[in-house]
Structure formats: C-alpha cells, structure tokens
Amino acid sequence: MVRSLEEESLMSGITHRVAQLLSEGEPGSTVTVGGWVRTRRDSKQGFSFIELNDGSSMAGLQVIADNTVPGYEETIKGVQTGSSIRVTGELKESPGAKQRVELHAKSLELVGTSDVETYPLQKKRHSFEFLREIAHLRPRTNTFGAIARVRNRVSHGIHTFFQSRGFLYVHTPIITTSDCEGAGEMFTVTTLLQESRAQGQESRAESQEPSAASLDPGSSTLDYSTDFFGKKASLTVSGQLEAEIYATSVGPCYTFGPTFRAENSNTTRHLAEFWMIEPEMPFYELDDNMQLAEEFIKFLINDVLQNCADDMEFFNQRIEKTVLETLRHIVEKDFRRISYTEAVDILTSAGRSWDYPVEWGHNLQAEHERFLTEEHFQQPIIVYDYPRAIKPFYMYCNDDGKTVRAMDVLVPRVGEIIGGSQREHRLDVLESRIKECGLDPEEYWWYLDLRRFGSVPHAGFGLGLERMLLLLTGMQNIRDVIPFPRTPKNAEF
RNA sequence: UCCCCUGUAGCUCAAUCGGUAGAGCGAGCGGCUGUUAACCGCUAGGUUGUAGGUUCGAGUCCUACCGGGGGAGCCA
Numbered sequence: 001m002v003r004s005l006e007e008e009s010l011m012s013g014i015t016h017r018v019a020q021l022l023s024e025g026e027p028g029s030t031v032t033v034g035g036w037v038r039t040r041r042d043s044k045q046g047f048s049f050i051e052l053n054d055g056s057s058m059a060g061l062q063v064i065a066d067n068t069v070p071g072y073e074e075t076i077k078g079v080q081t082g083s084s085i086r087v088t089g090e091l092k093e094s095p096g097a098k099q100r101v102e103l104h105a106k107s108l109e110l111v112g113t114s115d116v117e118t119y120p121l122q123k124k125r126h127s128f129e130f131l132r133e134i135a136h137l138r139p140r141t142n143t144f145g146a147i148a149r150v151r152n153r154v155s156h157g158i159h160t161f162f163q164s165r166g167f168l169y170v171h172t173p174i175i176t177t178s179d180c181e182g183a184g185e186m187f188t189v190t191t192l193l194q195e196s197r198a199q200g201q202e203s204r205a206e207s208q209e210p211s212a213a214s215l216d217p218g219s220s221t222l223d224y225s226t227d228f229f230g231k232k233a234s235l236t237v238s239g240q241l242e243a244e245i246y247a248t249s250v251g252p253c254y255t256f257g258p259t260f261r262a263e264n265s266n267t268t269r270h271l272a273e274f275w276m277i278e279p280e281m282p283f284y285e286l287d288d289n290m291q292l293a294e295e296f297i298k299f300l301i302n303d304v305l306q307n308c309a310d311d312m313e314f315f316n317q318r319i320e321k322t323v324l325e326t327l328r329h330i331v332e333k334d335f336r337r338i339s340y341t342e343a344v345d346i347l348t349s350a351g352r353s354w355d356y357p358v359e360w361g362h363n364l365q366a367e368h369e370r371f372l373t374e375e376h377f378q379q380p381i382i383v384y385d386y387p388r389a390i391k392p393f394y395m396y397c398n399d400d401g402k403t404v405r406a407m408d409v410l411v412p413r414v415g416e417i418i419g420g421s422q423r424e425h426r427l428d429v430l431e432s433r434i435k436e437c438g439l440d441p442e443e444y445w446w447y448l449d450l451r452r453f454g455s456v457p458h459a460g461f462g463l464g465l466e467r468m469l470l471l472l473t474g475m476q477n478i479r480d481v482i483p484f485p486r487t488p489k490n491a492e493f
Numbered sequence: 494u495c496c497c498c499u500g501u502a503g504c505u506c507a508a509u510c511g512g513u514a515g516a517g518c519g520a521g522c523g524g525c526u527g528u529u530a531a532c533c534g535c536u537a538g539g540u541u542g543u544a545g546g547u548u549c550g551a552g553u554c555c556u557a558c559c560g561g562g563g564g565a566g567c568c569a
Contacts, residue, residue: 039529039530041526041527041528041529041531042526042528043526043527043528044524044525044526045526045527047527047528048528049527049528049529051529060529062528062529064527064528081519094527095527096527096528096529097529098529099529116519116520116521117503117520117521118503119503120503120504122503122504122518122519122520123518123519123530124504124505124518124519124530125504125505125518125530126504126505127504127505129561129562130504130505132561133561184567184568184569185567237568238569259569261567261568261569263566263567263568264494264567265494265566265567265568266494266562266563266564267563267564267565267566267567268562268563268564269568269569270567270568270569271569274569275569276569277569355565356565363566363567365565365566366564366565366566367565415569416568416569417569418569419568419569462568462569463569464568464569465569466569467569468569477562489560
C-alpha cells in the first residue's frame with residue numbers, strides 16, 4: 001500500500017507513548033507525543049495545563065503550554081476535552097505532587113477538534129449503561145481503557161501459560177456442521193435467505209418482504225442440501241470436539257477464539273458472542289485436568305497483578321474495593337475440590353431454605369453455587385463427578401454407573417468460570433452413551449474414530465474469557481468487559 | 494422465555510395526595526489560581542420514551558408498544 005507523505009509523517013511523528021514517559025522518561029529529553037485531551041486548565045498568567053491520554057496507561061501526561069508556543073492563542077481554544085493533539089517539547093521534573101515528570105510544549109498541534117457541547121464524554125462520572133450506548137467512545141474513559149489493557153494482558157498471559165508448557169495453539173472452525181455439540185442453541189449460517197429474498201422479489205415485485213414461510217429456517221421449505229455447505233451449518237458453540245482431534249495427534253493443545261450461543265439469555269454473565277479458551281490434553285485424567293485449571297487461573301491472576309498494577313489499583317479503588325484482596329486470596333490458597341455428592345450433602349445440611357430444593361440428580365442452582373463458594377468455603381471450589389443424566393454424552397462414565405467425570409470451577413462473585421471433564425475414550429461406552437442421550441452415532445463417525453484408532457484417556461475444559469475479566473476487574477456486567485457486546489436485541493457497532 | 498424495577502435538561506437524579514418543571518455535575522461567560530475530581534459568581538439549557546385513555550387538570554393513574562436495568566433458567 002502506498003502511503004502519502006502526510007500519512008507517513010503522522011505515523012512517524014510520535015516518538016513516545018505516555019506510559020513510557022511516565023515510568024522512565026528522562027528529564028531534559030525532547031519527545032513528541034500524541035493523544036486525546038482529557039481536561040485543560042488555564043492560568044491567567046498565560047499558560048495552560050493539558051491532561052493528555054493516549055491509552056497506554058491509566059495516568060495521563062501533564063502538558064504545559066504557554067504563549068511562547070507558536071500559535072498558542074489560536075490553538076489553545078480548540079484544545080478541549082475530546083480533541084486530539086500532538087505535542088513536541090521538553091520533559092521536565094514536575095513541581096506538582098501528582099506526577100514525576102511533565103511535558104513543556106515547544107510546539108502544539110491541534111490534530112482533531114472536538115465540540116464540547118456535543119461530545120458525549122464529560123469531565124464527570126458516567127453510568128455504565130450510558131457508556132454502553134456509546135461503545136465507540138467509551139474506551140476513552142479511565143475504566144474502559146483499563147479494561148482494554150487488562151483484557152489484552154490476559155490474552156497475552158493465556159498464550160504465555162500454554163506456550164511455556166508446550167501446548168499447541170489450534171484454530172478450530174468458527175463455522176461448523178456438527179449441530180449436535182449440545183452446548184446450547186446455535187446460530188445458523190446460511191445463504192438460502194438472500195436467495196429466497198431475491199426470488200421473492202422477482203416473483204412479487206411490489207413486495208419487499210419475502211413470505212415468512214420461505215424465510216423461516218424451521219420451515220420445511222428450507223432445503224439445506226442446496227445451501228452453501230450442502231448441509232445445515234452453524235456458528236461454533238465450542239471447539240472442544242475438534243480440539244480433541246489435535247490433542248490425540250499432536251499432543252496438548254488449546255483453542256482461543258470467539259464462541260456463539262443463540263440462547264435468549266439476559267443476564268450480567270451471558271453474551272451471545274464471547275471468547276473462550278479450551279485446552280485439551282491427552283493422557284490427562286480428571287485430577288490432572290483440575291490441577292491444570294487451578295494453575296491456569298492462578299497464573300493469569302498473578303500475571304495481571306504484576307503487569308497491570310495501575311489499572312488494578314484503579315479497579316480496587318473505583319470499581320470493587322475488595323478485588324485485590326480477593327485475587328490475592330485466590331492465588332494463595334489451594335482450590336477446594338468437592339464431589340457433587342458432597343456438595344449436595346453440604347447444601348442439605350446447611351440448615352437453610354432454598355428457593356430451589358436441593359436433590360441429588362438435579363443441577364446445582366445459582367443460589368447453591370453462590371452459597372458454596374461465597375459463604376461456606378469463601379474461596380474457589382471445584383465441583384466434580386456430576387450425575388450423568390444432567391451432563392453431555394462425551395464425559396467419562398464412572399464405575400458407579402451414576403456419575404461422570406465432569407468438573408466446574410466456581411469462584412466468588414462470578415460463579416461458574418470453567419466447565420470441563422475427562423472425555424469418554426472407550427469406544428463401546430461412548431457409543432452406548434450417544435444412544436442413551438438420544439443422539440445418532442452416525443453423526444459422530446469421526447469423533448468415534450478417535451476411539452477406534454489409538455484411543456487415549458484425555459481431558460479438557462473451557463474458560464470464559466469475559467468471566468475471567470469479571471473476576472479480575474471487579475466489574476459487574478459482562479457487557480462491560482468486551483469491547484462490543486452482543487446480546488439479545490443488541491449488536492450495535 | 495419468565496418475574497420485578499425503570500424511562501424527567503448533555504449526564505446523574507428530585508418533584509408530597511393528581512394541581513403551572515427543580516438540583517447537582519457538565520457547558521458558555523466573568524473572576525481567581527503551578528493547576529490536577531480545582532475553586533467562586535452569573536447565564537443558557539425541557540414536546541417528562543412513543544401512542545392512546547381517565548380527569549376540570551397527568552411527570553404522577555390506566556392500557557399498549559419501544560428502550561434500559563436487575564433476578565431466574567441455559568451455560569462459559
């Protein structure tokens with residue numbers, strides 16, 4: 001791509017990021033920075049304080065501009081909250097108490113103006129609900145800048161953790177035709193709708209709306225054999241089954257990508273599009289799986305605490321005043337492992353009434369999980385060996401004939417953050433389980449092949465990235481820890 | 494999908510029993526100041542989500558729709 005000189009100089013004009021200057025900038029050096037103005041305060045003695053933020057850190061750089069700066073009088077009027085500027089000047093030690101260094105401008109360029117009358121972000125606190133409506137501007141706020149940096153760090157840490165252990169990063173498909181993964185409602189991927197729309201317009205030139213029947217994917221008029229992929233295709237709800245293919249050939253591996261669920265969920269913990277990490281390990285049994293999950297969560301917490309200290313301090317002060325204490329607590333103690341049966345015993349003998357009765361064989365309700373992790377143990381717990389009747393077909397069946405080797409990691413405040421299991425690797429058991437679950441073994445021919453040829457015990461789990469971010473940041477709504485949340489009735493931006 | 498709450502100035506909210514629309518912050522102007530959640534004064538800013546209904550009179554009560562939030566289920 002050919003770049004104009006002007007663009008070239010815009011790109012190359014910046015010599016430093018603000019974070020760099022605040023931590024290690026040498027007084028006396030000449031630097032050029034660019035970013036967005038948070039506030040400006042004028043002194044009547046003919047100079048201005050500009051708080052400049054370029055997104056590299058929580059703290060901004062204080063810029064001092066006076067009337068020796070060329071064009072100061074005209075330029076400074078446009079230097080307002082939201083505008084973008086580029087400043088060249090000398091870094092000096094600051095007499096002010098709140099920063100080590102500040103930038104004394106020699107030149108000040110107003111790159112992009114911003115009308116403070118209409119710029120939605122003001123020099124005041126905004127509600128998260130309001131900021132959600134301006135998701136294109138919210139990363140310019142302290143909170144969402146910090147979330148972006150922590151999210152970036154966690155993503156980095158995920159790769160660091162697995163790569164340092166020799167895991168392979170595997171790209172499992174986004175579009176899948178195995179519509180039987182059982183993890184939830186799926187979004188259909190089809191080109192039939194635009195075809196039927198075109199046909200509808202041909203046949204009925206007056207009407208812009210195709211008939212409802214021809215567009216209803218559930219109606220018999222849609223023939224997926226004529227669709228793009230020749231069969232019904234969907235967005236993935238999990239890369240697990242494909243990850244198992246690679247785990248049983250190239251060894252321990254992990255996926256990290258977007259996942260889609262078409263559930264009509266309206267909660268602070270659910271998204272229609274979210275990011276999930278799914279490691280899958282050959283020769284791992286359930287205990288090994290639990291051990292890895294615990295080490296993984298602890299690693300990510302430590303990594304963020306070390307590398308996002310300012311942002312974490314901000315979350316602790318402004319968002320959730322116990323978040324640092326909670327995280328340190330989690331890192332220090334071993335996760336408590338209890339079987340589902342033990343969990344039921346604890347709940348039934350807790351001496352309190354439940355909105356939903358506790359009974360062996362039923363799923364643990366949110367109130368039950370919250371009691372266990374927040375009140376009874378007050379730390380992360382791993383519940384394992386769930387009743388087989390309430391778990392998917394691929395989980396390893398225990399000898400008791402009643403339970404499978406499933407595990408859920410539950411953490412205070414967030415609830416379930418990891419779900420996983422040891423996989424059923426015995427061909428005959430898996431086949432009968434597929435039938436038991438009312439599924440067709442034919443559909444799983446390749447999955448069964450893995451058990452037919454060189455099967456090994458293996459296990460894996462899924463970590464929800466956004467739920468991990470809720471735990472790390474203390475934020476309460478999952479829609480605020482992903483840049484552009486997709487939820488029922490909302491896919492703006 | 495179900496239950497509950499909610500929609501008033503740019504933002505966050507108030508408005509008693511149904512009786513003529515208010516504050517703080519933000520913004521503009523002025524003052525003060527090596528300031529930094531700045532401070533002091535003045536000014537502007539409204540079809541109370543939309544459409545109906547009840548009433549002499551509706552921000553307030555009723556109905557429908559739309560939006561937002563919380564909880565439940567599903568799960569990560």
